[in-house]
Amino acid sequence: MATSESGTPADAEPESRLTAEARGYLDHLAVERGLAANTMESYRRDIRRYLEFLSGMGRASLADVSEADVTAFVRELREGDATRPALGTTSTSRAVVAVRGLHRFAFREGMAARDPACEVRPPAPSQRLPKAVPLETVESLLTAADATPFPRSLRDRALLELLYGTGARISEATGLDVDDVDETYQPDGTGDGEGRMGVIRFRGKGGRERIVPIGRFAREAVDAYLVRARPKLAASGRGSSALFLNARGGRLTRQGAWTVLRAAAEQAGVSGVSPHTLRHSFATHLLDGGADIRVVQELLGHASVTTTQVYTLVTIDRLREVYAVSHPRAHTPW
Missing domain, CATH: 1.10.150.130 (Tyrosine recombinase, N-terminal domain)
Structure with a gap:
């Protein structure tokens, strides 16, 4: 032709x-x-x-x-x-x-003499508040992960602890390699291992990288998984560098991680849990505890603080509840 x-x-x-x-x-x-x-x-x-x-x-x-x-x-x-x-x-x-x-x-570019769309606005989105669950519910989800057979039980616990302990998206967690976890970081520079809080490197939306602290509970869960469970999972694979492995030794997929969360929710008797539930709970619990919104923005990897501000609406509702039941002259309904 x-x-x-x-x-x-x-x-x-x-x-x-x-x-x-x-x-x-x-x-x-x-x-x-x-x-x-x-x-x-x-x-x-x-x-x-x-x-x-x-x-x-x-x-x-x-x-x-x-x-x-x-x-x-x-x-x-x-x-x-x-x-x-x-x-x-x-x-x-x-x-x-x-x-x-x-x-x-x-x-x-001079293709048209005017811009006919400049005054046309997108429809206003409805205000949907992120769904966060109480700490007790988070703890029941984390404990439920232990019910899966070894070595997946240690992997599942480490995955869920990391999601809640860092606010990571599921895609970010499954994209981690072993080298992205630095457990030797010392906040005080002493290097003596006392009270250490490691850090973890995430690759977020748009290829942006961020460094997030990893607290004691998540660090201990990841430690146990790396030492006792990951070698057994890796033995059936081809030496993947991924932090979280599936039963065949390859990288755990987003769908696989979602299955882990869904199974833990069923075991714990918790309904309405989505892949973002632990991330939302991470942000809300930080703000409830007095964290600055700019810090939460950095931890979540939001490009704009406007995205993070939706969580303040959740905490305001919480403040109203506490005020309503605690203040002696707060009996007027909102």
Whole structure:
């Protein structure tokens, strides 16, 4: 088959102007801004749907698009159409961000004389408070991990202790290598092993690394796992460097870690536990104990303190409860 200089089939459908403009924007995101592969795929999917909508409206280029067109697209996302169901607030907001970026790029690059999306706002997300569980519930989850057969019992306990003791995401915990745990760190620099609190290196979202202290309970659980259980799990594998191993000696997956948490919850009789439950509980219990929100932000690996501030709403509810039952003149209902 004959091909053009660009390598495409000579008889292929010519690229529409809308598609060419969108391709320029996507190339900009991939090359100049270096977005991650998963993020790029989300942008492509949202932009593809937007271009289909514009074509159906008879728009040949981004210069032809009006604010009413963009608003109609957002309305279609929220209400659905004959072939697609309605999108939730989060998915709609993501698509609106992609569309706004596309039009901002087209305006800046001279493809359009105006930006018709600059006044179109994503739908406001509903305020969903993170779910945290009381310390007693956390302790029952941790104890329940001991019920699994050896050597998985030590691995499961170490995993759950680490998740609660550091606030790590499950993906961060399963991504750890043995060398990421430094148990020789001495806060006072004495190196005598007394009262030591090790540190652990996590790789979070966007490839950002952070160093988090690992307290006594988590450190002791990890120690026991490394000495007594991990060698037995590793014996059946190929020498993986992963900290947490599965029964075949390979790296424990996110799904495997979720199974560990779900099994512990069932054993403890705790319902409604998600992969983020221990992370939420870590943050909430720190703030309840008087930790500064900026410190909690760093420990969680949030890029902005705004993300962390949602936990303060949880602790305010807790403060209200304590005040209501403790103060002699606090009998007026909230």
